[in-house]
Amino acid sequence: MKKVKYLLLRRVTQIGLLVLYFGANAYGWQILKGTFGSSLLFGTIPLADPYTTLQVLATGFVLGADVLLGAAIITLFYFVVGGRAFCSWVCPINMVTDLANWLRRVLKLDREEVNYRFLKRSARYWIMVLGLIVSAVVGVAAFEVLSPITIMQRGIIFGFGAGISVIIAIFLFDLFGVKNGWCGHLCPLGAAYSLIGSKSLIRVKHDHEACTNCMECKVVCPENQVLWMVNKESVSVTDGECTNCGRCIDVCGDNALGFSIRTMAKKQKEAAA
């Protein structure tokens, strides 16, 4: 059971949220309605995606207070809770790319000779900035025109139409193109959450003493550059690109990884030193 604890929790969260959103349209539920762009929680609390909000502002449109407040709430939430928790605990595309990633391992596509690496992981930050520039130039929230995240979410709520092809494209790209291609290299939304969460409190902590260097964690990690400390140092994963998915904790057979609070982890380190 331990091997899939966080994986299951994440799937329950992801699917649960989608069910709430779906019900809001199909049955008029008031718990959580709208889409990730902008939502309404319990019919009163506005929520909005910070990057989407920035794109709209970049077009020169002065947004309503609801969206600005919503974006502030979401930014604060992920600032505290842990950066890209959105990516691994909320975003529906995560299920698509996780499936592609799992298939990669099963089909042995991770091997060097069939693993293309023509993209840098830093590309997403360029794309994030570019998205704002294009929004300003064209006068439309540019990433939202092709965002597979909201296309998939709206697809589930309102019906897919030809939008399904975007989801399939992401799946194929991650499976046969670049490993972790979309979430780990291209997605500007993930890049924005990386920045927001780079100082967040909830972090994965590594225990060097317990580690047996099996490298299971690095195999499953979608951003395995953040696990540089494995079997080297007992420190927290502080990189904002960590999605807090907890998959490394699931697969670790030595209890060498676990969630912790950043400041506590820091103090422990100081105490040890």
Add this chain to the structure above:
Amino acid sequence: MANGSDSNRRKFMATTLQSIGLTALGGFLWSGYSDEAKASPLVLRPPGALPEEDFLKACIKCGLCSEACVNRESNIDKETGKQRPGTLKMAKGGDHKLIGTPFFTPRDVPCYMCDDIPCVPVCPSGALNEASVTNDKGELDINKAQMGLAVVHKESCIAYWGLQCDACYRACPLLDEAISLEYMKNERTGKHAFLLPVVHSDVCTGCGLCEKACVTEKAAIFVLPREHATGRAGDHYVKGWDKQDQLRAGERKLDEIETKTKRSEKAPVDYLNREIEY
């Protein structure tokens, strides 16, 4: 060592240049695609929507308007007790409208012009402007909506053939105001009357109930976005008998108005003596 830092610098310059170049490439492709994707002129937006250009900037694609529309109480079919499809749809891939933006297709489901306009106040971004559908008393007033304008195609409208049909006239929520019937003698038979539907653009909200009600195979009365269904006389033409219309031209005196076109470069007499292409 000096060599090493030199080649490092060269490598740094090259990768920086590459990053900038690829970003520019992406930017051009992305801009081109986005610009094409938003070019869908013949789309009808919810009531209170900002002018299309601003609407496309403002809409955050949350779908709250569409959800409010389909889940409104008045959308329950009184006979079956079941919910009917909503008016507002969210554009999907393949709809050839900017993806994720709300629109409606009157021939499928028109706007029923709810008194409480559930779709507008829920808009969080301001893409649907509540003030534009609020009257002087501060109440929501759907009659102020300007979603589009109904247009009659005379050749396919059977009322213009001389048959008696007033389906659109009766379907109109602003009966006798947005569509009126104009009587005219049918010269063909000599003893019958035409009852011709005429749309009044100052009243029509573009709800599309007429388009839905139209009995012809393809609707002979249909709603177009106002921008596409209206003309503009411009400042050169002013109704001299209408004080209100004279205000439109402002203080400008006749001798201050000079029309310059390609034609006016040449003397009028040339037009008579030689053929002028224009």
